[in-house]
Amino acid sequence: MDAPWMFRTLHVPGFMSFLIILYWDNVGAANLNFLAPDSPMPRHRKPSPAKQKAQTSQSSHRSDNDAFINQFLEPRTGEPKDPSAVYPRNLLEEAEDGYIPRQEWKVHHSPVAPELLERQEERLQVIHEVCANESIWFPYKNRSFEDIPNEELENLLVDDRHGIIYCFVPKVACTNWKRIMIVLTESLVQNGVPQRDPMAIPTRLTYNPEFHLSLMKFPERYGRFSRHLMKVKLRKYTKFLFVRDPFVRIISVFRDKFVEANDYYYNAYGKLLLHLYGNQPNPPKNVRESIKMGIHPTFYQFIQFLIDTKTERPFDGHWRQMHRLCHPCQIQYDFVGHLETLDEDTKHLLRLLRVDNVVEFPKAGNRNVSKSSWVSDWFKGIPVDELRKLYKLFEPDFRLFGYPRPDSILDD
Known part of the structure; x- marks a missing residue:
């Protein structure tokens, strides 16, 4: 069921028409668009008793934005109300997950393979145990969701059409998952028709924030009500992420950003690596010259950069820790996929989301598949x-996502 909307056109003698469009999204947030001439606003006449009654019955569609927001807050305290006191009863009863099922959703009658269900239970339980274990500490583990800065919510992408939130982790099949999100949200329209083929979406468009709604955008979109809406959607939507072996991810990042000819990463980081750890006071001025001269960053230099406390800074998102991107101790995820079991996990997840008849996950290329020999080969000699x-x-x-400690390279 599409989100309801309504419009009213007021005809006032001596003035042009004034059109108010009110859009109501699936979780009770209103977007008001005013179309009016440049002439001064007319003074409103006192509405008739019948009109006053109609306005009262439509109190959830108030045109005054402050009044609209205040209905979600407790009087005097300004704290958010319980959602059951805000949302229409029929909406909460119609969908157990808090949003209206779409007609395109697929209904399965055969059960999911028990081993897949057990896999998810185990992964989610590991996260819960690590987050609850007071003897395990790491920075920002114990902060609340309210303490997470908005800019650190950039990786959480929202699909209001299907009630999905996806936290993308670079170098973990995120390009293809962003393609899936673009298809599901129908944010890319060509010739009036939403794009339905994920692989027809150019890679550059998957990185364009114009085609994604992230939680980071909520303050701009919803103002002071944004945090409450975030928490409502995080509670009611299906939330997932995909992860991979942390050391293998570091290798994949280096291969992609420093072995390949990448102008941005060479200029932003490559020259710094050569200068600080490669004995190159005047490193090649660009990546092409670096390749021509045979002077380029090494994997060991990259490792030195990561552990160097003198250059400590917020990590680039491509090698920032996965828990720093997705906040698993503050956000209760419903599904955790591993790149090592990508094919099985994507099929299971699309079925769980009931959209496996709408979109199919693209086949992974051999280049992005984790290899068990990578760690011993790449870290040799460090x-x-x-x-x-x-x-x-x-x-x-390693601990949150159930990856074993690489004893073979740490205990020599």
Whole structure:
């Protein structure tokens, strides 16, 4: 069922028509659009008793934005009301998950394979145990959701059409998952028709924030009511992320950003790596010159950069810790996929979301598949004390997402 909307056109003698459009989204947020001439606003006449009654019955569609927001807050305290006191009863009863099922959703009659259900239960239980274990500490573990800055919610993408929130992790099949989100949200329209083929969406468009609604955009869109809406959607929508072995992800990042000819990452980081750790006071001025001269950043230099406290700074999103991107101790996820079991997990998830008749996940290329030999091959020759420092940085990811400690390279 599409979100309801209504419009009224007021004809006032001596003035042009004044059109008010009120759009009501699936979780009770209103968007008001006013179309009016440049001439001064007319003074409103006192409405008739019949009109006053109609306005009272439509109190959830108030045109005054402050009045609209205040209905979600407790009097005097300004705290958010319980959602059951705000949302229409028929809406809450119509969908157990808090949103209206779409006609395109697929209904399955055969059960999901028990091993897939057990896999998810185990992964979610590991996260719960690590977050609840007071003996395990890492930065920002115990902060509340309200304490997370808005800019750190950029990776959480929202699909209001199907009640989905996806936290993307770079180098974990995120380009294809962003394609899926664009198809589901119908944010890319060509010739009046939403794009239905994920692989027809160019990679550059998947990185364009114009085609995604992230939680980071909520303050601009909903104002002071944004945090309450975030929490409502996080509670009612299906939330998922995909992760991979943290050390293998570091290798994948280096291969993609520094082995390949990447102008941005060479200028932003490559020259710094060569200068600080490669004995190059005047590194090549661009990536093409770097390749021509055979002077380019090494994997060891990249590791030195990551563990160097003198250059400590917010990590680039491509190698920032996965828990720092998706906040699993503050957000209760419903599904955790692993890149190592990508095919099975994507099929299971699309079925769980009931959209496997709408979209199919693109086949993964061999280049992005994790290889068990990568860690021993790439980390060979790097001093053990430096590898232990690297592990300490990424240990929360290992523990939260159930990846074993790489003893073979840390205990030599």
